[in-house]
Amino acid sequence: MxxxxxxxxxxxxxxxxxxxxxxxxxxxxxxxxxxxxxxxxxxxxxxxxxxxxxxxxxxxxxxxxxxxxxxxxxxxxxxxxxxxxxxxxxxxxxxxxxxxxxxxxxxxxxxxxxxxxxxxxIESHDFFASNWIKTGMKEDRLIYRHFFNERTQSTLFYASYSLQKRFGLKRDIPADLQIMIxxxxxxxxxxxxxxxxxxxxxxTDVIRFFSTTxxxxxxxxxxxxxxxxxxxxxxxxxxxxxxxxxxxxxxxxxxxxxxxxxxxxxxxxxxxxxxxxxxxxxxxxxxxxxxxxxxxxxEGRNLYSFLTGRGRVGRRFGQRFWEAGNTLGSERQILLIACKKWHVAKRLVHQIRSETEIPCIEYLFNEEGAPLPDLGGIEATLEKRSRHRRAVLRMLFDHFGASKLVLCVDPANLDIIQDFCADQAETHVLEIECEYSDDYLIGHARRVGLAGENSPTETVARLVPALRNALAHESELIRGAGFSGYSLMRETNTKAENGAAIAEFLGVSNEQANSVLRLDYLFAD
Incomplete structure (x- = not known):
């Protein structure tokens, strides 16, 4: 037996x-x-x-x-x-x-x-002929050597991978093996x-091969x-x-x-x-x-597919609310602040909270630790929030019981701005144009992994013009998109000019807008 x-x-x-x-x-x-x-x-x-x-x-x-x-x-x-x-x-x-x-x-x-x-x-399908891998890396899993953990050492993982691709450091799969998955x-x-x-x-050659796949x-x-x-x-x-x-x-x-x-x-x-x-x-x-x-x-799989596709009101497998409608509703206003200097946008958001009753959320689609209310788990990770953007916003509107919601977004995420501007909800975009010193751009290069703490100063300095151009290009794309509810604040503008932009963006009085902008250090680095 x-x-x-x-x-x-x-x-x-x-x-x-x-x-x-x-x-x-x-x-x-x-x-x-x-x-x-x-x-x-x-x-x-x-x-x-x-x-x-x-x-x-x-x-x-x-x-x-x-x-x-x-x-x-x-x-x-x-x-x-x-x-x-x-x-x-x-x-x-x-x-x-x-x-x-x-x-x-x-x-x-x-x-x-x-x-x-x-x-x-044991489940085993031909690695190359099957469709078992839906997205992402396929052949490159095998023909390049992967020495680092992709989740805990992502910078080293992708740097090693990129170098091997650049220099053509491919390896052979053991000739007598048909790779299965x-x-x-x-x-x-x-x-x-x-x-x-x-x-x-x-x-032992087989162990060596698989140990770096x-x-x-x-x-x-x-x-x-x-x-x-x-x-x-x-x-x-x-x-x-x-x-x-x-x-x-x-x-x-x-x-x-x-x-x-x-x-x-x-x-x-x-x-x-x-x-x-x-x-x-x-x-x-x-x-x-x-x-x-x-x-x-x-019947398990077929039952699951049926119930999740059809939905049952009031049950665990009920229709997912982001599938019930693809809009946030025409009665709602999404107020997007696009700013590359996150600390500037966060200061402005703090002032908006203090001087108005409009709820504000910081970089929820950019920052893993963005402070959020409990939304039942969908807010738990950046991946979940990004995958279910409109669902998250519907829940935030319901949580705050408000018709307006301020969100911060990085200017690099033009797709997020376009997504919400395509919604039936009324969307306004406030772009904050900041001045970027060379020291700030060097620090930015280190923050995003373009340079390390020990990179030679002259090497990092060569990145500054390219970074400046890249940030300018992000701004050009936003302006070129022709968003109907677009406003612009500039670090070099007068307070009166920026106050008018805030008043238009938030739909508040000039007096409230000026109160929001009373910080003297709003643009300080």
């Missing part, structure tokens, strides 16, 4: 990991755990102490610091696989899991399923795992299984049920998904919400149950 060795990669929530290990080993299966070395020693010790008396749990001998898209994720997997092979000689299958996964079938069913399906379960969640037979480990002992957890096992195992012995799918939204984000499952999950033709599901305590309790109890019959309907 099948006996599963679970390969668990995790990095948080020690109590949940202990519960997961105890649930999955209670039916005679076993588990090898790799706990991210970036996590605290105290958390790791807590897990080890809680599971030290469980003979069906082992820990990877070498913990590595894992990073998204990096080789470290594959190395962590290999470390856990090796300890599982050595510690559990009776294990027949090795099943890759994360801390967000839970069984949606009983152990009895899982063993029966694997006994009656003598094959490896797919989900990292798989279940492989013992013979397959042992063949992979033996292969890697002989082919980008996002190798989507290609490494997928490629090696196809290279070593006959096609007819591979089920080209993951045994773990997972879905992605139309924005490429993993769909999270909640308490009311229990019945739907049990009907899917999968053994596990990812990802279970940390707050879905009832769902976790029910699935945890399910795994050790016996005699449960599962009616496989496998």
């Amino acid at each position: 099948a006996r599963i060795a679970y390969i668990l990669l995790c990095h948080k929530d020690p109590d949940a990991i202990v519960a997961q290990a105890e649930q999955l080993t209670a039916a005679g299966d076993c588990m090898a755990i790799h706990f991210d070395a970036r996590a605290s020693t105290q958390a790791y010790d807590r897990i080890r102490n809680a599971l030290k008396d469980n003979p069906n749990v082992a820990f990877a001998a070498n913990r590595v610091k894992c990073g998204w898209g990096a080789w470290s994720l594959v190395q962590a997997t290999l470390n856990a696989v090796q300890v599982a092979v050595d510690t559990f000689p009776r294990a027949t299958h090795f099943y890759m899991l994360s801390g967000d996964c839970m069984a949606i079938k009983t152990a009895e069913y899982a063993h029966w399923f694997l006994d009656h399906n003598e094959r490896d379960f 797919g989900s990292q969640w798989w279940c492989l037979r013992r013979r397959t795992i042992e063949m992979i480990l033996d292969f890697l002992q002989k082919r 980008w996002i190798p957890d989507e290609t490494f096992f997928q490629t090696l299984v196809r290279h070593l195992i006959p096609k007819e012995e591979i089920e080209n799918r993951t045994p773990t049920f997972l879905m992605f939204s139309d924005y490429g984000m993993p769909v999270t499952f909640y308490n009311d998904h229990y019945d739907m999950l049990l009907g899917q033709n999968y053994l596990f599901a990812r990802k279970i919400s940390p707050q879905a305590h009832e769902l976790k309790d029910r699935l945890g109890a399910l795994y050790a149950s016996e005699g449960v019959e599962f009616k496989i309907s496998d």
